[in-house]
Amino acid sequence: MAITSANQLELLQTAEAVAREKMIDPGLVVEAMEESLARAAKSRYGAEMDIRVSIDRKTGKATFTRVRTVVEDEELENYQAEFTVEQAKQYMESPAVGDQFVEEVPPVEMGRIAAQSAKQVILQKVREAERDRQYEEFKDRAGTIINGLVKREEFGNVIVDIGGGEAVLRRNDKIGRESYRPNDRLRAYIREVRREPRGHQIFLSRTAPEFMAELFKMEVPEIYDGIIDIKAVARDPGSRAKIAVISYDNSIDPVGACVGMRGSRVQAVVNELQGEKIDIIPWNEDQPTFLVNALQPAEVSKVVLDEEAGKIEVVVPEEQLSLAIGRRGQNVRLASQLTNLDIDIMTEAEESARRQKEFEARTGLFMETLDLDEFFAQLLVSEGFRNLEEVAYVELDELLVIDGVDEGTAQELQARARDYLEAQAKQALDNARALGVEDSLVEFEGLSPQMIEALAKDDVKTLEDFATCADWELAGGWTTVDGERVKDDGILEPFGMSLEEAQSMVMTARVLLGWVDPAELEADDEEVEAEDGEETNAEAGA
Structure with missing residues (x-):
């Protein structure tokens, strides 16, 4: 195949048709053609030559040129694409290092193999341009909901036509055992848009907590307007979810607004999520209060928060334990995700037994280390003393409030505690040195x-x-x-x-x-x- 006047214009027509079909710049297709023709020419003239092709954007005429660059004598490596200053004087006036000598060469005849290679180059460049176009179009839409048509399913992953491109809904981003057929309509959350050398760039999800939040934003005008804010979402996709909301307008009930008249708003979200049950919970800045809300419908007797460990203990009546934990631990797991706290649930009887065990352990500690009888040790524990350091270094007045403790007794208690602590410190230091x-x-x-x-x-x-x-x-x-x-x-x-x-x-x-x-x-x-x-x-x- 030769680039003759008969098919010069056809190059531009082909480029225009491909660009229109793929929705990319025709100039990119022409550049791909230039590169493919240059590659074919190198196979004819020699791979070491710097052959370049330029296609006129108006006439379609392809010009083949050979480029040689002037380099230092010691840097000369490629004799076909480079030459020294002395050698360049045969072709140029006053050549300098870095100058280029360009001469036109005859067009090449493209055989079957060369034509196939050129076609592959063009297709590859077009695919790259199409991916770049798709990335630029969708990169700012990450974090939003998109509608698409199912094209096919590959190894459990669903390929979705989203208009102007394709996206993939991976197996672990589908709800439960969802299955789709070609041309089914699908709504999903754009989890991520990223550049990849090959394959899909747009990843969808129907299991992401953000998907539920965006659905509520679509169904509840107050959320869209910013009057109600979604503070946290926890999901067990396809089964159950909890969503925490807060209203910045005292006249608007955030839970009621999300539920809607006769449950119409929340039901629309439930239907989209394959019947996933949704608990709408009022947000509260106070973590224990928020946790009590998050564990609904279970009733909570007491909450003990350990902020440093990010852990919380919840005490519930015996009859409420199974409700608080939920089926297969679902309720407490979702509450934990919602509050970002580790939750330890126990019954009132278990909590009482634990407190009694702690009381007995502290009593035994004071009896053993301070040489006290059980009654006196229990008095110390009842007054809130938890360890020897508190007894040894507390203000004397705090010991005097205990019934039956005078100044002399208080001083003796502190002396015994300090002596024991000093002995323990000396022993620990001796062990460390050993x-x-x-x-x-x-x-x-x-x-x-x-x-x-x-x-x-x-x-x-x-x-x-x-x-x-x-x-x-x-x-x-x-x-x-x-x-x-x-x-x-x-x-x-x-x-x-x-x-x-x-x-x-x-x-x-x-x-x-x-x-x-x-x-x-x-x-x-x-x-x-x-x-x-x-x-x-x-x-x-x-």
Whole structure:
């Protein structure tokens, strides 16, 4: 096949037709043709030659040119596409390094293989341009709902025609056992739009919590207008869901507005989600109150919140336990997702037994360490004393309020507690030194002898060892694995060390060792404070 005057115009017509079909720029198709013709020409003239093709956008005439670049003598490698300054003087006046010499070469005859190769290049370029066009069109629509037609199903994944492109609804993003046939209408949430070298770029979901939130936004005008805000959503797709809402207008009931007249609004969402039952819950800034709402329809007797651990204990009547937990733990699991807290549910009897066990343990501690009788030890526990440190270092007046305790008795109690604690500290320090702890760690401010012993048992024996620890290794923390929060135990967590304290101590150790410049730390702190100030001002302005 040769590029003759008879088919020059046909190149442009073909490019225009392909561009119109794929909804891309005709110029991109012409560029793909130029590249494919250049590749075919290289197979004729030599792969090392720099052959370029230019197609006139008006006449369709294809011009083949050979380009040679002037390089330094020592940089000459490709004799077909490069030449030295001396060699270039035969073709150019006053050549300089970097100049290019362009000469036209005859068009090539394209055989069957060359034509097939050119076709593949054009198709590849067109596909790339089509993907780029699709990405640009949909990149800003991530996080919205889209309607489409089912084209086909591949290995459980549904390919959806969304107009101007294709999207994929993966198997784990379908609700339950949903099945679709070609040309079925489908509504889904655009979870992600991303560039990929091949395959689909638009990923849909019908199981995402955001899908439910967007459906409510479509059905409830007050949410769309911002009068009602969706604060949290938790779903067990196809089965049950909980959604927390708050109204910024005291005259509007957020739950009632989402339910609608005779349940019309919520029912529309339920129908779209294959009958998924939805609990609409009023949001509350107070976490325990919000949790009580989230566990509905179960009744809650008492809530105990541990903010540092992100954990909460819920006490319910015996007859409400199964309702609070729900079928296969569904109710408590959704409530946990909604509040982002670990929930431990127990009955009133179990909670009473636990409290009694704690009471007995503390009583035994005071009896053993302070040499008290059971009645006196129980008095201390009843007054809220939980450990020896509280007895040893509390203000004397707080001991005098206990019935039968005078000043002399109070002083004796504190003396016994301090003696015991000092003996324990000495024993812990001796144990640590026996394990090989160095003075650099013993003398580090902020660590008690018991902490040093615990660190030594975990093979942290020098200040350098301590400085390499992460804050969560010392204070503990929580990580999320497969959607479940998992506890990471910290070496110093039993001593009540927080993440902030651990981070501060580790950084202090690094400064003492010269690993960190204190000036850089101060600069970072000032930068953080400035950013916080800007955010505060922005919020105030909003």
